[in-house]
Every structure is written in structure tokens, then in C-alpha cells.
Amino acid sequence: MPAQCSSCTEKRAVLKRPKTGHSLCKECFFWAFEEEVHQTIVAAELFKSGETVGIAASGGKDSTVLAHVMKLLNERYSYGLELMLISVDEGITGYRDDSLETVKRNQQQYELPLKIVSYEELYGWTMDAIVKQVGLKNNCTFCGVFRRQALDRGAVMLKVDKICTGHNADDVAETVLMNVLRGDIARLRRCTAISTSSEGEGVVPRCKPLKYAYEKEIVLYAYFKKLDYFSTECIYSPNAYRGYARTFLKDLESIRPSTIMDIIHSGENLSVREGVKMPVQGTCSRCGYISSQALCKSCVLLEGLNRGLPKLGIGKHHRLHDKILSQQPLTEKEERKLKSVDF
Amino acid sequence: MAAPIAVHLEFGGGAELLFNGVKEHHVTLPSQSEPWDMKQLLVWIQRNLLKERPELFVQGDSVRPGILVLINDADWELMNQNACACLTAAGLDCSVGLKPAH
Numbered sequence: 209m210p211a212q213c214s215s216c217t218e219k220r221a222v223l224k225r226p227k228t229g230h231s232l233c234k235e236c237f238f239w240a241f242e243e244e245v246h247q248t249i250v251a252a253e254l255f256k257s258g259e260t261v262g263i264a265a266s267g268g269k270d271s272t273v274l275a276h277v278m279k280l281l282n283e284r285y286s287y288g289l290e291l292m293l294i295s296v297d298e299g300i301t302g303y304r305d306d307s308l309e310t311v312k313r314n315q316q317q318y319e320l321p322l323k324i325v326s327y328e329e330l331y332g333w334t335m336d337a338i339v340k341q342v343g344l345k346n347n348c349t350f351c352g353v354f355r356r357q358a359l360d361r362g363a364v365m366l367k368v369d370k371i372c373t374g375h376n377a378d379d380v381a382e383t384v385l386m387n388v389l390r391g392d393i394a395r396l397r398r399c400t401a402i403s404t405s406s407e408g409e410g411v412v413p414r415c416k417p418l419k420y421a422y423e424k425e426i427v428l429y430a431y432f433k434k435l436d437y438f439s440t441e442c443i444y445s446p447n448a449y450r451g452y453a454r455t456f457l458k459d460l461e462s463i464r465p466s467t468i469m470d471i472i473h474s475g476e477n478l479s480v481r482e483g484v485k486m487p488v489q490g491t492c493s494r495c496g497y498i499s500s501q502a503l504c505k506s507c508v509l510l511e512g513l514n515r516g517l518p519k520l521g522i523g524k525h526h527r528l529h530d531k532i533l534s535q536q537p538l539t540e541k542e543e544r545k546l547k548s549v550d551f
Numbered sequence: 552m553a554a555p556i557a558v559h560l561e562f563g564g565g566a567e568l569l570f571n572g573v574k575e576h577h578v579t580l581p582s583q584s585e586p587w588d589m590k591q592l593l594v595w596i597q598r599n600l601l602k603e604r605p606e607l608f609v610q611g612d613s614v615r616p617g618i619l620v621l622i623n624d625a626d627w628e629l630m631n632q633n634a635c636a637c638l639t640a641a642g643l644d645c646s647v648g649l650k651p652a653h
């Protein structure tokens with residue numbers, strides 16, 4: 209027989225909380241989950257009254273729970289925030305349709321304005337059109353680089369003050385681990401931050417209100433609240449490296465439930481010895497986005513697309529960038545190199 | 552002797568991909584000498600329903616860590632994991648739901 213709720217001692221417990229080991233009923237769990245997100249928001253002073261906040265919405269469980277809880281807390285505690293949903297449409301036929309439909313239903317359910325920013329309006333190119341130019345082999349370079357910037361560009365376009373994303377505790381722990389494994393000290397130092405300040409004119413501050421929420425609780429919150437979400441990111445999808453890190457963490461967690469919080473704690477308290485070389489963060493001279501080069505990766509890729517030289521920005525053609533961007537003519541050999549596309 | 556049991560299984564959040572994309576399964580577990588428990592049910596699922604990559608679903612004699620199991624709409628971590636007749640399971644990003652069919 210399932211246990212009784214340890215909080216109200218009246219109702220049937222529906223879950224065992226990974227964070228505390230408590231058995232809670234639905235109502236007590238909802239309350240505890242929401243209050244903890246509220247505490248996170250208040251303790252880190254994530255928002256100021258009067259701000260316009262864009263919620264990055266993918267239609268997946270994390271962003272759906274985020275939208276639901278932000279809407280609820282904004283009303284319960286009078287945060288005074290103007291909330292809106294922002295979604296990115298890469299323009300891949302058939303790929304985003306279901307998740308965008310989910311976001312559109314969320315807009316109705318939560319009565320929040322929704323803005324879908326498309327690659328086409330941000331960059332002038334849909335992913336389908338890019339694939340036609342660059343072939344299937346290279347499209348991931350574009351998708352990754354463009355997606356990273358799409359939210360920022362969308363947010364600037366919509367004039368929101370902040371973006372919040374649905375990253376949860378498991379995601380953050382996974383990222384800490386991956387940055388350790390890759391030796392990426394700069395990212396390791398940044399990745400546990402609950403919010404980023406504006407780092408250039410093209411970059412909108414971001415924050416993670418669900419940073420301390422376990423994935424298990426997010427899934428169960430969505431499940432018991434019967435929230436409408438779409439399984440976008442399959443854990444069986446072949447992002448091999450992250451997949452291993454995730455499996456490793458889950459295995460550890462089954463032996464020691466506090467693993468997730470412990471890793472986040474470690475990440476938060478690391479300090480990098482003075483004298484460790486960090487990449488110099490500059491800004492893109494064209495769009496203002498953070499970039500360690502004179503032009504950011506997405507501006508280089510766009511330049512290549514627009515000039516019919518799709519391989520610019522893919523692989524090792526860096527020597528040619530300056531020449532191309534200062535409009536100097538290319539030799540026939542160089543041009544051939546940048547045009548050839550292997551499917 | 553335990554009588555045959557009707558069980559309603561639900562796989563979701565991507566777990567259904569391991570079951571030919573079929574989310575809901577109404578199955579009858581055959582009668583056997585001892586009562587059915589989760590461990591036996593998992594073996595049964597693996598033998599009769601699972602179509603591919605068992606390592607993504609089971610580990611040892613339990614479900615793979617990260618897959619959430621609900622039995623009658625409650626977290627199975629609350630139970631001593633031998634509930635038999637009615638089971639609901641939901642996966643982390645992958646729900647496996649087993650509900651009473653009666």
C-alpha cells in the first residue's frame with residue numbers, strides 16, 4: 209500500500225521527492241514545488257517589477273512547466289512581470305510542427321502572448337533552404353550556431369528585458385560534468401550561474417528559475433497537473449557525449465540521490481586559479497553578439513550563404529575570412545574550395 | 552495459484568519507440584504459482600513486448616535509472632515494488648504507464 213503524505217498526513221502520497229526523500233500527496237507536492245521555485249526566484253533576485261520576460265518555449269516538458277509556474281507565481285506573488293512565450297521555428301518541414309502546435313495550445317491555456325521567431329525572419333534563410341545549399345552533411349553546424357543566437361535575436365526584436373529558460377537541476381549537473389570532461393574551464397565557470405548579465409548589445413540576460421528543480425519532479429508535476437507538452441528531446445536521441453554523461457549521472461543518482469545537487473554545488477564553488485588563460489570575450493563587429501573573433505560564427509555562416517560560398521565558416525577556411533569580408537577577390541582555387549558541396 | 556491478471560501498460564515520452572511506437576498495451580499476464588511482482592512483470596515485458604535495445608529499458612533486474620515508474624498513478628519508489636494487479640509507469644521524459652484494465 210502506498211504511504212500517506214508526510215506533510216498533511218491525510219492524503220495518499222503520490223511521489224517520493226528525490227531532493228528530500230519525503231512522501232507527498234499531489235496537493236502538497238504542487239505547493240512545495242511551486243514554493244521552491246519562488247524561493248529560487250526571490251533569493252537570486254531574478255526579476256524586477258515591471259520587466260518584460262520572455263519564456264523560451266519549445267513545447268517540451270521543462271518549458272511547459274516553466275511557463276505554467278511563472279504565470280502562477282507572477283499572479284500569486286504579484287511579481288509585476290509582463291510574460292510572453294518565445295519559440296524558435298527553424299523552418300524544417302515536418303520537424304517542428306508538433307512542438308509548435310503544443311506551444312500554440314499553451315498560449316491559449318496560459319493566456320500568454322506568443323511570438324514565434326523563424327530562422328527566415330531572423331537570418332533570411334530557413335533550414336530547408338540552407339540544407340539545399342550546404343547539403344545534409346553540414347547542416348548541423350548551421351543549426352547549432354543559429355539556434356544559439358535565435359533566442360537572443362528574437363528577444364532583442366521583441367524588446368524583452370530578460371529570457372528565462374527551462375534548464376533544470378539535472379541539465380545543470382550534466383553540463384558541469386561535460387565541461388569537466390572537456391576541460392572547458394571558461395564554460396565550467398559560467399554554467400552554474402543562475403543568471404547571466406547582458407554581455408553585449410546582442411545578448412539579452414538569461415536566467416534559469418528551475419535550476420534547482422529535479423527532472424523527476426518536473427515530469428511528475430507536468431503529469432499530475434495534466435499539462436499539455438510534447439516530448440521534443442528524446443533521451444534516445446544520438447547526442448552521444450551528453451547521453452553518456454546523463455546515463456552516468458542517473459546511475460550515480462540511483463546509489464546516492466543527492467548526486468545532482470552535489471555536482472551543482474561543486475560547480476558553484478569552483479574557483480579558477482589566477483593566471484589560467486581564458487578566451488577573450490569580444491563582440492561581433494557586425495551584430496554585436498559575443499564572439500572571440502571579429503565576426504561571430506553565425507555572421508560568417510550567413511555571409512557565406514548570401515554570397516554563394518556555403519562552406520565559409522565550416523571547417524578550416526579561417527585564413528580566407530578576412531579576405532572575403534573585406535570584399536577582396538578570391539583566386540579561382542579558393543572560390544572552388546568554398547563552393548564545393550558534398551552531399 | 553494466482554489467477555491471470557489484466558494490466559494496462561502505457562509507455563511514453565520516447566519509451567514507446569522501443570515498443571514499435573505503440574504507447575498503450577492491454578495485456579493479460581498468465582496465471583502462475585506466486586503473485587506477479589514488478590520484477591517479473593519487467594521480465595515479461597522484455598520477453599513479450601520489447602522490440603529493440605533492451606539496455607535502454609532495463610538494467611539488472613529493474614528499469615534503467617532515469618525511467619520513472621508509476622503504479623496506479625503513484626511513484627513506485629513509494630512502494631515495496633511488488634504491487635501486482637495494477638501498475639502505472641511513467642518515464643523521465645519517457646513514461647511507462649500500466650493501469651488497471653478493469
Ligand SMILES: [Zn+2]
Pocket residue numbers: 213214215216217218219232233234235236237
Ligand atoms: Zn499532503
Ligand SMILES: [Zn+2]
Pocket residue numbers: 439441442443444564565566644645
Ligand atoms: Zn525519450
Ligand SMILES: [Zn+2]
Pocket residue numbers: 492493494495496497503504505506507
Ligand atoms: Zn555577428
